[in-house]
Amino acid sequence: MKAKHAVYRVANGFFEYGYPIYFPLYSGWKAFADRRERALIRGILRRGMTVIDIGANIGVYTRFLSRGVGPSGEVHAFEPSELNFLRLGQSASQLKNVFLNQAAVGDRSGTTTLFVSQELNVDHRTFDSGDGRKEVPVRVIALDDHFSPAKRIDFMKIDVQGFELRVLKGATRILKENRDLKILMEFWPFGLNQASTSARELIDFARDLGFSVEPVPNSGSPSIETMLAAPVGLENYWNVVLSRT
Numbered sequence: 372m373k374a375k376h377a378v379y380r381v382a383n384g385f386f387e388y389g390y391p392i393y394f395p396l397y398s399g400w401k402a403f404a405d406r407r408e409r410a411l412i413r414g415i416l417r418r419g420m421t422v423i424d425i426g427a428n429i430g431v432y433t434r435f436l437s438r439g440v441g442p443s444g445e446v447h448a449f450e451p452s453e454l455n456f457l458r459l460g461q462s463a464s465q466l467k468n469v470f471l472n473q474a475a476v477g478d479r480s481g482t483t484t485l486f487v488s489q490e491l492n493v494d495h496r497t498f499d500s501g502d503g504r505k506e507v508p509v510r511v512i513a514l515d516d517h518f519s520p521a522k523r524i525d526f527m528k529i530d531v532q533g534f535e536l537r538v539l540k541g542a543t544r545i546l547k548e549n550r551d552l553k554i555l556m557e558f559w560p561f562g563l564n565q566a567s568t569s570a571r572e573l574i575d576f577a578r579d580l581g582f583s584v585e586p587v588p589n590s591g592s593p594s595i596e597t598m599l600a601a602p603v604g605l606e607n608y609w610n611v612v613l614s615r616t
Contacts, residue, residue: 430462513541533562
């Protein structure tokens, strides 16, 4: 664990003080680490689709999604952190099909508190994890308020460190209206518990809306029931796919 935290500190140092080095290194690492997720997304995306990148961070996935939907498609990216959003804007500055929103996504629209990690720029949270993080007020958006009922949504990528159920609840209308919508989402029971929800509640909510919840194909991840039965530990997290088949 100490070695991992040392790696985090080095990576965050590059993020803050050597960003021209950090971005290509991080992009390359994500392309390798998420190769199965990306293969899945490539099979889903079509030209002209509308997709949502929730927890867009510095734009690595935003750029990937932009290429997948092409010039006639749309990528709506949401990121609450001021510095991450600045980097996201730099990453997407030449992408005409990307629409940026400096906001968190939740079950209601208004304001909330972002609890900022000083160790890892991908670990900011919209709930208090009790470890003394800096608190920053940020805008929060419910997707049902942001998108009109006539707007077709084809795909969502959600990575919000345990706030996933709140995101889905704020998009209930969208989830009901878009029968072919598919979602790639991080599933982290530890973070869900800290956000005052639970892994079982998240799965039940998705299933009640008609979604199947499955591990990413060929990822080696266990079944959903095995995930639910696993110890609720900091390191136990997976990516899952929500779809109506």
